[in-house]
Amino acid sequence: MNLTKIYFVLILFSGFFSFGFQSQDKKPLIDVIAEIETKFDVKFSYSVTDVDQVFVEAFKDSESLQFIIDKLNASTNLNFKLLNERYITISTIEKTISLCGVLIDNLEQLPLLGASVVINNRSKGVITDIEGRFQLSNIPINETIEIRFLGFKSLTFKASELRSLDGFCKTIIMEEESQALNKILISKFLTIGLQKRIDGSTVLNTAKFGVLPGLTDPDVLQSIQALPGVESVNESIANINVRGGTNDQNLILWDGIKMYHSGHFFGLISAYNPYLTNQVVVTKNGTPSEFSDGVSSTINMSTKNKINNTFSGGFGANLMHADVFLEIPISKKMALHVSGRRSFTDVFNSPTYDNYFERSFQDSELTTNSDNISEGNRSSDFFFYDYTAKLLFDLNENHQFRANVIGINNNLDYTETYTDDDDNVNSKTSNLQQDNIGFGGSWNATWNERFTTEASVFYSNYNVDATDNRIETNQQLTQANEVLETGFKLNTKFKINAYLHFLNGYQFSEIGILNETTVSAPSYEKTKKDVLLNHALFSEIEFNKNNTYLRVGVRGNYFQKFNKLVIEPRLNFRQKLSEQIAFKLQGEFKNQSANQIIDFQDDFLGVENRRWILANENDIPISESKQVSLGFEFNKNNWLMDVEGFYKQVDGITASNQGFYNNFQFVNATGNYTAKGAEFLINKTANKYSTWLSYTYSQNNYKFQSFSPSVFPNNVDIRHSVSLAVNYNVLKQLELSIGGMWRSGQPYTKPVEGNETVRDGNDVLVNYSDPNSSNLDDFIRLDASVNYTFRVTETVHCALRAGVFNVLGKQNVINRYYEVNPEDSNTAIQIDNKSLDLTPNLSLRFNF
Incomplete structure (x- = not known):
């Protein structure tokens, strides 16, 4: 045959x-x-x-x-x-069916909470509940369903494959991304959209984010203050204190671009639009070796990075601003993401704006100028805006190119009108403008199953400029602070096997900082500009198998100007002792060369009193930190208990960097601070609610050898801090959140009793007692929010949110200092800065 x-x-x-x-x-x-x-x-x-x-x-x-x-x-x-x-x-008429399913991970067979289940080419979708379950109704039988979850491979199904029959739901196993050793450990941490990774960092997914007390929008930097050890002693997101550090000690990245400005309204509102900011990773310790700067924390924001074939977006407004974001497909390989936000505070003043204005400008020239100018002769216009754009191009599945731009702006015009001796009406306008613009680009390449690279560049330019026309002295004061930084980074990742990954990289940055002051009468000008180049090599190895997670790395920083090498080891270790209990150990060395100095007197109309400066290794050293933390974690039946102790020392701080209101206010000196304490968190989650209680104990002291006393409490030495909140789904579409915080009052310095002032030549100064030896009254605040979502059409969804900060209207004092009494130079007058009053807000959003 x-x-x-x-x-x-x-x-x-x-x-x-x-x-x-x-x-x-x-x-x-x-x-x-x-x-x-x-x-x-x-x-x-x-x-x-x-x-x-x-x-x-x-x-x-x-x-x-x-x-x-x-x-x-x-x-x-x-x-x-x-x-x-x-x-x-x-x-053959197309019919609709009901779908359901249960998602579990492929390793531990645990339910996945917070995964997105969406209908392809539509905006309709749901998020899995605490049991990993989802349900959809009235879905065309031929529709395609896509399931996505951070750290796992996306899945697609025909709707008919997920049809609910006799109450039976298909069990779907999701496979972890092979390169994601640092997997999600807790998928619902405090609220929907907050997740905890195995390395201890916290991930905020804004697209899924639940409502937090007081908020009407998922404000990126407000939301992270729900975490233990993260708070703002003066309610400002421009002054976030992580484990006792100052705000300038936080490294803030937006798609790899280093940002030097974080807040609108000079600190009360986050400057980053949350609706294209896909996720925010907050790391307090054990930072990956590819990141430096930020001796207190790293806040790494990433925008959406996937090309979708459908046009989508959203728009909305609250009582202060309106915004819009769009995801625009250009082709199958290219897309454009854009967003924009602008306040309407220069044309309409809502009660929310009035409270924010009073809180922001209560201690500035707008409110403290001479009584010779009546309130009726003062006026101010304030507005802010921000915008982002991202171009996404996938050459193929192995090579992705991205280009980004971000712009942030705050603008204040302040006009004073007066009548001179000849009855002529004159007016002078002062202006303050603050902006940060950044550009970035990246190329991600997958060369084979084991080897990938990422090359990125960025440019960041921060400016704050002020023109202060002073009527009483007929003097014009102009001030400028500019930061310009460019950088390049190359990461190479090699997957040795499924459990072991190896990272190597190089980073170069050039930073220049300009400070300028000019005075018209008498004529005076001072300009100072510094430039610093930094080269860095970093390497780390990451291991995750069975019950052990380990990441060990080292970073070497070479400062070309000083011929100085700074070595930074990093450690992140987690060992599961049983099914419910895990031990964790973290440690790191970090440095930063750019810091802020604070002038509470004359800088920028008294509104923005912080200037960026660069280390010179003389009177301004490079700041260096050492930190270690260890703790235990218990996780069972949706109960989470987390206890962690920490010790941190930061060397190379300057007195001008701290903003003292004491006898050291105008003294130049270098020193350090040491923060040590413990953080405790207990969190219970269920399908309809989540509740948590956190407590932080911290002891934070300065040490300046040239001062007497040399050791005294830090300005942000908050010994006790408690936060309690609950989120509850009253109905499927109605969510309520209420929570409060209590913390002990921050330190301040009193004048010497009976001898409140002292003469120094022709000047009379406040005669302060021992620094930070007194404390303000305890800070107490209760906030609440409600969120109602509904569907306008099949593809348009709406969310109506209401929020109230400081429901009880408590007048908390957040700062206290003293000035010489102008009517009696032998006494000092007390000046208190108050917290935000009872402040309601309302927002309406549409997504399509």
Whole structure:
């Protein structure tokens, strides 16, 4: 028998067997229809072309007619409808079905909370609950469903594959991304959208973010203050204190661009639009070696990075600003993401704006100028805006290119009108403008299954400029602070095996800082500009297998100007001791060369009193930190208990960097601070609610050898801090959040009793007692929010949110200092800065 005959016989056999198996498992629908008509004495009405070439399972004799019809509806794309006991119609009209499923991970078989289940090419979707379950109704049977979850491979299904039958839901196993050793440990941490990674960092997913007390929008930098050890002693997101550090000690990155400005309204509102900011990773210790700067923390923001083939977006407004964001597909390989936000505070003053204005400018020239200028002769216009754009291009599945731009702006005009001795009306306008613009680009390349690279560049330019026209002295003061930084980074990642990854990289940055002051009368000008170049090599190895996670790295920083090398080891270790208990140990060395100095007197109309300066290794050293923390974690039945102790020392701080209101206010000195304490968190989550209680104890002291006393409490030495909150889904679409915080009052310095002032030449100064030896009253605040979501059309969703900060209207003092009494130079007057008053807000958003 030749080859041709053999081949022909094989085809016959294969056809025979395939036909035999097919006929055994399935039968032509037209034959099944005939059998049903005979058995149940019914008649079908249909078009032969609709049922031709359709195969179905044969029915069993024990099955009822209704059960058979239901099964046919579930297993075919046809619609079987019983008109009466005798007649049944068959049509091809597209029908809708109900879907459900349960998501679990592939390693520990645990449910995945917070995964996105969306209908392809539509904005409709849901998020899995605490049991990993999801449900969708009225879904076209031929629709495609996509399931996405951070750190896991996305899955797609036909809607018919997920159909809910007799209450049964398909179990879906999601596979972790092979490169994601640092997996999500807790998928619902405090609230929906907050997750905790195995390395201890916290991930904020803004697209899924639940409502937090007081907020009407998922404010990026307000939200992270829900974490233990993260707070703002003066309620400002421009002054976030992480484990006792100052705000300038936080490294803030937006798509790899280093940002030097974080807040609108000079600190009360986050300057980063949350609706294209896909995730925010907050790291307090054990930082990956690819990051430096920020001796207190790293806040790494990333925007959406996936090209979708459908146009989508959203817009909304609250009582201070309106915003819009769009995801625009250009082709299958290219897309553009844009966002914009602008306040309308220069044309409309809402009660929310009035409270924010009073809080922001209470200690500035806008409110403290001479009584010779009446309140009616002062006016101010304030507005802010921000914008972002991102171009996404996928050359192919192995090479992705991204380009970004971000712009942030605050603008204040302050006008004073007065009448001179000749009855002439004059007016002078002062201006303060603050902006940060950044550009960035990246190329991600996958060379093979084991080796990937990422090359990125960025440019960041921060400016604050002020023109202060002083009526009383007929003097014009102009001030400027500019930061310009460019950088390049190359990361190489090699996957040794499924459990072990190796990272190496190089980073270069050049930073220049300009400070300028000019005075018109008498004529005076001072300009100072510094430039610093830094080269860095970093390497780390990451291991995650069974119950052990380990990341060990080192970074070497070379400062070319000083010929100085700074070595920074990093450690992040977690060992699971049992199914419920884990031990964790973290440590790091970090440095930063750019810091802020504070002038509470004359800088920038008294509104923005912080200037960026650069280390010179003389009177301004490079700041260096050492930190270690260890703790235990208990996780069972949706209860989480976390206890962590920490010790941190930061060397190379300057007195001008701290903003003292004491006898050291104008003294130049270098020193350090040491923060040590413990953080405790207990969190319970369920389908309808989440509640948490956190407590932080911290002891934070300065040490300046040239001062007397040399050791005294830090300005942000908050010994006790407690936060309590609950989120509750009253209805499926109605969510309520209420929470409060209490913390001990921050330190301040009193004048010497009975000898409140002292003369120094021709000047009279406040005579302060021991620095930070007194404390303000305890800070107490209660906030609440409510969120109602509803569907306007099939593709348009709406969210209505209301929030109230400081529900009790408590007048908390957040800062206290003293000035010489202008009417009696032998006494000092006390000046208190107050917290935000009872402040409501309302927002309305549409997503499509």
